[in-house]
Amino acid sequence: MDATESMDCGHITRALKAMLHWPSGRRLRAETGARLRAEAAWRQAEARLDQAHQQLAAARRADEERLRLVDALGRLEHELHASEQRLRGVIEGTRDAVYTLDLDGRLRYVSPRWQAMLGRDPASLLGQSHAWLIHPDDQPASQAFVERVLASRHCQHGVEYRIRHADGAWRWQRSDLAPLLDPAGRLSGLIGVAHDLGGHEPGDERSFRRAHFDALTDLPGRCLFDDRLCQALQLAERRGGRIALLQIDLDRFRDVNERWGLTVGDLVLREVACRLQASLRVSDSVGRLGSDDFVVLLNEVGCEAAVLQVADKIRRSLDEPFLVRAHQITLSGCIGVALCPDHGLEGAELSRQAALALRLAKAGDRGNVRVFSALQLADRPPAPAERLAAAA
Numbered sequence: 001m002d003a004t005e006s007m008d009c010g011h012i013t014r015a016l017k018a019m020l021h022w023p024s025g026r027r028l029r030a031e032t033g034a035r036l037r038a039e040a041a042w043r044q045a046e047a048r049l050d051q052a053h054q055q056l057a058a059a060r061r062a063d064e065e066r067l068r069l070v071d072a073l074g075r076l077e078h079e080l081h082a083s084e085q086r087l088r089g090v091i092e093g094t095r096d097a098v099y100t101l102d103l104d105g106r107l108r109y110v111s112p113r114w115q116a117m118l119g120r121d122p123a124s125l126l127g128q129s130h131a132w133l134i135h136p137d138d139q140p141a142s143q144a145f146v147e148r149v150l151a152s153r154h155c156q157h158g159v160e161y162r163i164r165h166a167d168g169a170w171r172w173q174r175s176d177l178a179p180l181l182d183p184a185g186r187l188s189g190l191i192g193v194a195h196d197l198g199g200h201e202p203g204d205e206r207s208f209r210r211a212h213f214d215a216l217t218d219l220p221g222r223c224l225f226d227d228r229l230c231q232a233l234q235l236a237e238r239r240g241g242r243i244a245l246l247q248i249d250l251d252r253f254r255d256v257n258e259r260w261g262l263t264v265g266d267l268v269l270r271e272v273a274c275r276l277q278a279s280l281r282v283s284d285s286v287g288r289l290g291s292d293d294f295v296v297l298l299n300e301v302g303c304e305a306a307v308l309q310v311a312d313k314i315r316r317s318l319d320e321p322f323l324v325r326a327h328q329i330t331l332s333g334c335i336g337v338a339l340c341p342d343h344g345l346e347g348a349e350l351s352r353q354a355a356l357a358l359r360l361a362k363a364g365d366r367g368n369v370r371v372f373s374a375l376q377l378a379d380r381p382p383a384p385a386e387r388l389a390a391a392a
Contacts, residue, residue: 101190117196119166135162155277157218172197214288217273225287229347244307247336247354250292251366267324275317311369332367343372
């Protein structure tokens with residue numbers, strides 16, 4: 001590049017620099033800066049808009065979740081109400097009076113049956129001490145009975161006492177009492193079932209008990225249990241409901257008697273009876289048919305799955321070790337299940353189906369639970385009695 005060209009470039013550069021300092025150059029810089037600031041503001045606005053969209057979407061999801069929760073709570077409330085109505089129907093239909101006590105012994109609930117038994121409005125009894133109604137001579141035994149329930153946290157049976165009728169007369173009653181537990185497993189009260197013995201001395205009732213209750217476990221025997229089953233079937237037929245019959249057989253209980261003796265075996269059977277009762281509702285029944293054979297009646301069951309839940313609860317309670325006279329004894333139980341009207345409409349038929357289901361359960365593993373099934377029954381090997389009948 002010669003000197004002339006170098007001079008020309010220098011002039012051009014100086015001219016451009018001068019232009020930038022002219023008024024039009026300052027405007028250009030101002031417009032460029034404003035444009036850049038506007039673009040930055042636009043980007044910030046877009047970011048805030050995206051954030052608002054995300055917050056709106058999260059709020060919509062939260063609203064949908066709340067709606068789902070409200071719907072689920074509504075369904076649970078409906079199911080709970082239906083269950084309470086079924087239980088209330090069973091309680092109000094029984095011949096005995098049902099009541100609940102708080103831990104201070106005050107009545108919190110009294111079933112309508114008390115009106116017929118004692119001539120008192122159930123509502124007038126709420127909040128009163130149950131002991132206030134009991135004859136003074138019978139209060140020590142009654143209080144000791146309550147303390148046994150609280151100490152053992154298991155159902156206790158058969159306390160007899162006189163209770164004041166509205167007309168001033170004393171009536172004999174027999175009560176069974178069980179603990180009520182809150183969701184955390186703490187004692188919250190007691191629930192009892194009172195049977196009216198009328199004005200008779202308890203000795204007359206003892207004759208009835210010897211004929212209808214098992215002397216060892218104080219559970220209903222076969223005759224009384226069959227009567228309760230018959231009543232439950234009639235009630236289920238009228239209301240279009242469902243009941244379940246469970247037959248329970250202890251696995252290898254004979255080994256307990258042979259190893260530790262009959263006395264220990266009897267104590268184990270009593271504990272089995274307590275565990276069965278603790279696994280059931282007040283509206284249900286449990287009986288002993290003989291030796292290590294027990295039977296359970298479940299009233300107002302919703303479906304087979306609900307029955308199996310109770311059966312599993314019973315099975316797990318029997319799996320817990322028994323501590324008797326310093327001996328730790330391990331047992332299990334097989335359970336056969338039959339439902340009405342699914343597997344039978346009559347007591348004898350339902351008992352037969354439950355016994356067949358129990359036979360299938362005992363053919364499998366220990367602690368097995370089986371529901372009656374005609375298809376499974378067809379595939380089972382014949383029992384020895386059946387083989388002899390076929391050979392004849």
